[in-house]
Amino acid sequence: MSLRETVELLDQLIAMPTVSADSNMAMIAELAHRLEAAGARTDVMLAPCGTKANLWASIGPDAPGGLLLSGHTDVVPVTDQDWSSDPFQMREADGRLYGRGTCDMKGFIAAAVVMASKVQAQKPVHFAFTYDEEVGCIGAQALIPELQARGLQPKMAVIGEPTGMRVIEGHKGCCEYTTHFTGLEGHGSDPGRGVNAAEYAVRYVTRLMELRGDLMARAPAASRYQPPWTTINIGRVSGGVAHNVIAGKAEVDWEMRPVVQDDAHFVRQSIEAFVETEMLPMMRAIHAQADIRTETIGEIVGLEPMDVNTARDVLMDLLGTNSAELVPFGTEAGLFQQMGMDVVVCGPGHIAQAHKPDEFVAIDQLETCLAMLEPLMTGA
Template sequence: MERMDKTLEILERLIAFPSISSESNRDLIDWIAAYLEPYGARCQITSDTDGKANIFATIGPDVDGGLILSGHTDVVPVAGQDWSADPFTMREEGGLLYGRGTCDMKGFIAAALALAPEFAAADLARPVHYAFTYDEEIGCLGARVLVDEMVKAGLKPSAAIIGEPTSMRIIEGHKGCCEYTTEFTGVEGHSSLPDLGVNALEYATRYVSKLMEIRQDLPARAPEGSRFDPPHTTLQICELHSGVAHNVIPNKAAVGWEMRPIQQSDRDYVRERIESFTRDVLLPEMKAKNPVANIEEIFASEVAGLEPDPDSEAVAIVRALTGGNETEVVSFGTEAGLFQQGGVSAVICGPGSIEQAHKPDEYVSRDQLAACLEMLGRVAGQLH
């Protein structure tokens, strides 16, 4: 079977698994394991939560220096989106393949799996590893487990290609993604007697104001020559929940905010300033009114950025595979930084455009899949 035909057959099967982050992906992972094992793949399934799993599978010799082909198996929800047809049934029109996950990022997974017979038949000097994860869309949770297990097992791949949709451009760096929810607990009461309550909403708004003040410092911290758009770390207030009625002092408030640091020092700067303001100003004022008052961070997700490396082996490999020389950086986050933290050189390159991701009638084109297959078809030659 031709590579493209095999890829489309696999992609159709992958799309049929409704692996939304809120649901289990285990059936999909088990299907991938069953597909790979006849090609001699050594499959390890890992998880830290019921119903969800990663797979780390290896074809080739048991030696260091292998190449990881990585992708996430979860997709974003389709609820409330205006799809032209069933999002979990792949359809083709005009050379475009529609379905949830075709672009982000089951197209790359399908192409990588389609090459398994060729990897198995090749005389590889270094192994090819498949690393497919859960819950990337809600904080790269699965990749954290997978990379930790890889490090604990003493596995030392040299490089990883993360196949996020880049239109097959070579991406050597991206910002981090840090998400937080901070909850304020006050004391409710009648609005006509403000001294008897602790207004959680008012303290939450002061917290928000401080974040906005800190945000003003970030443009000046951008490294000279930064290629990011925008060129500096960003910070956004995304949620504020509080109150039940006009005449009730709210005793609960929650602030959801995020930042996308281009360097660890920016993350540390923001965290240190908002934490000191909370610890030294807001919390003492609240507790002076009533000791039950409190401020607590109830959710935090910090995904590492991918720092450009002029000596990146992963970038060198993808340049050789694609014939391309230009590299870029992007503002959206991926699992690449986690592999980099685990000691594996990482690069991002995959079929489809990020502009199609997360939208109704998501698609990837045949042309993009063909370019991806051409790149992956040269992998075996790179590992001799």
């Protein structure tokens, strides 16, 4: 029964195209309605834009501690992806449920909401469903101070990202930036009379790539991550308007995923020093208004493996495993850990299926998730 209801709810959620650029209000309203019907106390927290919201809900006694089940409502775009069927119309085939968000991460959300009406929690069970995780964990960053102001702090939290129902106790942080270059346009026949923003963007990228080698050498000896060092990725480089015009503007999108916070400081200080002492003096010797400005898109802390972690131990027992793992991808988990909760990441589906055409979650993964949630929520 719970599985059938979960699949039916997931079908509804997939039909709500909550791409990060768009509103998630219809999904939030549906989740709030269902949780209220299960006896939960709900609070819809609007984003500053007014078209998105976080949902906080609590069921069971109004008491300290308890369990938090958390997931993000937004999904990544399907633009230019070659899907076999409508990505926002869930399709079942070969024991799998296909659709954008099935594994990342509406499958977990559907399971958690369905189970809310099935269990009698002895301790508080809280639900946090956030907006804009895919573009910098913006919703969760807005939620944390609200919880702190209200004195709400569950003892342990499960972030239901797709892990194949493996227990994850740690992941790297994720820092995303866009660096803007402003030069001086001119005729391409005399490059020395202008400041080519595209050329300086290339120099900037080259320096970031050099820092990759330094980061490999800084990898902690006992690092369990793969790869074991802090990584830097160049996501987009753009600039200029034509072959024969000195590029007046350029941009570089880049990210790093630090193993430890010291690596993040090292990268930022190194690239800032390169800009201030080498690049800007060269640019401004030709054009005083030339500039390089880095915009922070998001700086999300990692989930640090802890010696004492009640959430990890409870889930390992429920799932019958004797180990917890680390993953390279980022989640909202570190934000909740900073509040003092014991946190793990565990949910149905696999990250390998996320963000791709024909994203899917296996039905047996949802069954395993439901089987875990019932005793977890009852014994919260």
